[in-house]
Amino acid sequence: MANFVLVAGAWLGAWAWDEVVAELRAAGHGAYPLTLSGLAEKRGAPAGQQAHVADVVAEVERLDLREVVLVGHSYSGIPVGQAAERIGGRLAGLVLVDANVPVAGESFADQLPEPAALRADLAAHGGWWPPLPPAEFAEQGLTVGQIARIAAGATPHPGPSLTEPAFLEGPLSGLPAVYVKCLMDWPEPPPVVVGLVADGHWRLVELDTGHWPMFSRPADLAGILGEAARTAKSGGRTARSGGRTAQSDR
Template identity: 90%
Template structure:
């Protein structure tokens, strides 16, 4: 059995994983949802991307976890991907859920279609990225109640984490990774992911749901995560 450290994307905290964590625990795994600095119950403290990397590493070490599967959703794929390099032999696998991936020397903003617009938005809101309005969650496989829950729990995201560049010690191909693509959001994975999958380094799993599967398909997502453990074990 594995120990899952679950990290949600922008605006969200550990609470976003409640249903998925329950499913994993019922299956006998350890599940440890983590809130990154500056978000949810930790809201209010400015935090950069490297602080978020340190959050993940520190949680693994604090709990003395082994056979760790790091799970990063959306934005958090960037710090989680970096943390995967830094926990050494504790790492059993990495799962990126419809996530951004770290690119050495580049930030989250650098990889956006309109990086200048994001930076302007951050400046206009005092260095914070405001949560999305309810309309932005349409056509993502979410119920009205699920959208209301996300909006109610979301907090502004620390802008420095979006503009600070990633620091990688080795190639992404060295990380034992399963990439989960949520098809309602966009049917194709990012080009860097597509290349790693095509070359046989990473594995791709598709979910017929939107960008927030921990809300729209928690049981199915938990099954995918458990399957990633079996994949990692068979690759050893």
């Protein structure tokens, strides 16, 4: 059984994983959702991206976890991807859920179509990125109740974490990773992920839901995570899950 450390994306905390955590623990895994500095119950600290990397590493070390599968959703793929390099032999695998990926020297803002718009938004809100309004969650496979839950729990995201660059010690191809693409949000993963999948380094799993599958499809997402852990442990080449398709390594 694996030990999952789960980190949600912008505006969210550990609470976002409640249903996925229940599924993973019922299957016998360890599941440890993590709130990053400045968010949810840790709100108020203007944390940078490297502080978020340190949050993940510190949690793994504090709990003395082995056979760790790090899970990063959306923004959190950037700090989680960096943390994966830094936990050494504790790492069993990395799962990025509809996530940004770390690129050396690039920030989260740099990966957006209009980085200047995000920086202007941060400046207008005192260095914080305000949560999305409920209307922005439409057509993402979410119920009215799920949207209300996300909106009620979301907190402003610390701006420095979005504008600081990532630091990588090696190529992303060296990380044993699965990328989960949520098709309602956008059908294609980031170009860097497309290349890693095409070259056989990473595996792509598609899930027919929106950008927040921990709310819209928690059981299916937990199934994907469990299969990713089994594949990482066995060195297997294929996986079946609650996703619409699962592509094996080439």
